[in-house]
Amino acid sequence: PARLRAGTFGLAHEQARARVVATLGSLVERDPAARLVAEGVALDVALRASGRDPFWALWPVAVAHARVNLSEDHLWAREALLQDLGPELAGGLGLAVCQVLRERLGPEAPRELLAAWRRLPLPRAGSSGRQRWATALRELGLDLGPLDLWSAALERAIRVRGDERAEFPLPRLRVILQMQDSPPGWQVLAQADAPIPRGWRVVCRARSGLDEEPYEPRPLGLGMDDMPAFYVPSRDLRSSPWVQLGLARDHEPLLAEGVWEAWTPPLERRQ
Numbered sequence: 001p002a003r004l005r006a007g008t009f010g011l012a013h014e015q016a017r018a019r020v021v022a023t024l025g026s027l028v029e030r031d032p033a034a035r036l037v038a039e040g041v042a043l044d045v046a047l048r049a050s051g052r053d054p055f056w057a058l059w060p061v062a063v064a065h066a067r068v069n070l071s072e073d074h075l076w077a078r079e080a081l082l083q084d085l086g087p088e089l090a091g092g093l094g095l096a097v098c099q100v101l102r103e104r105l106g107p108e109a110p111r112e113l114l115a116a117w118r119r120l121p122l123p124r125a126g127s128s129g130r131q132r133w134a135t136a137l138r139e140l141g142l143d144l145g146p147l148d149l150w151s152a153a154l155e156r157a158i159r160v161r162g163d164e165r166a167e168f169p170l171p172r173l174r175v176i177l178q179m180q181d182s183p184p185g186w187q188v189l190a191q192a193d194a195p196i197p198r199g200w201r202v203v204c205r206a207r208s209g210l211d212e213e214p215y216e217p218r219p220l221g222l223g224m225d226d227m228p229a230f231y232v233p234s235r236d237l238r239s240s241p242w243v244q245l246g247l248a249r250d251h252e253p254l255l256a257e258g259v260w261e262a263w264t265p266p267l268e269r270r271q
Helices: 009-024 032-050 055-068 078-084 089-105 109-119 129-139 146-162
Strands: 173-180 185-192 201-207 218-222 228-233 242-248
Touching (some): 032 089, 032 109, 032 129, 089 146, 109 129, 185 201, 185 242, 201 228
Antiparallel strands (some): 173 185
16 A cells, blocks of 8 residues: 555545455455454555645544544444444544554554454454454554553544644534425424535435434425425334434545534434
8 A cells, every 4th residue: 555656635545445455355344343444544545645634534533522422432343433423434533543553663554554454363253343453453563452542543633623723613513303294204404503614515314223324315405594404205204313414525525525413313203
């Protein structure tokens, strides 16, 4: 990955992801913790190859921690990220890990991390991401436990709060749900506590349960009180969906996938 040619961030990121997936092979699909490693190394390599500032990759992690208090589970159990926030944070968290390891191992740290992870056997039923991180760190010859790694990576991510760009006034979004009969389903309204900044747009996703794959509801433009609105189809209006709102900035690739609020759980079931 260190030999990727410089270029635009998008191209560099695409190339890095392909190389990382080829290196880890089936681990990427069968080991949730390996997916975070893959996203982090690919992002680290792409940022360096394209000469981009990592600030906007780490800032969403700092924002998320201020909102939901990230825990070590978000590092070694990717499912925790998916349930609480979303997969977008995997790259930023993995990038922070790469930065911590580079301070200890030198510039080849991302390559060495991939090599250590590749030497691990496929995860067995009941094995935890924390155990696999502990093994990988031993493979790297580091006297560093998974909890120490998590603390150092999180500190590295939230350090960006000291940057003047971190003072950007990002509005908070609240979900308002309204039933509708035709077509049957729910209208999701995004209530912001401040005007949406220029260049940003409200994004939304929904799911019927915590273990379901999220999907993007259909945008409806502006609804009641000029709030951004989305349509979630449903034949059973006794229970509303899980809904998540966020803000995306399309002309900044590192923010194009959104900075998300925590998931809003369903309303109480109606009889």
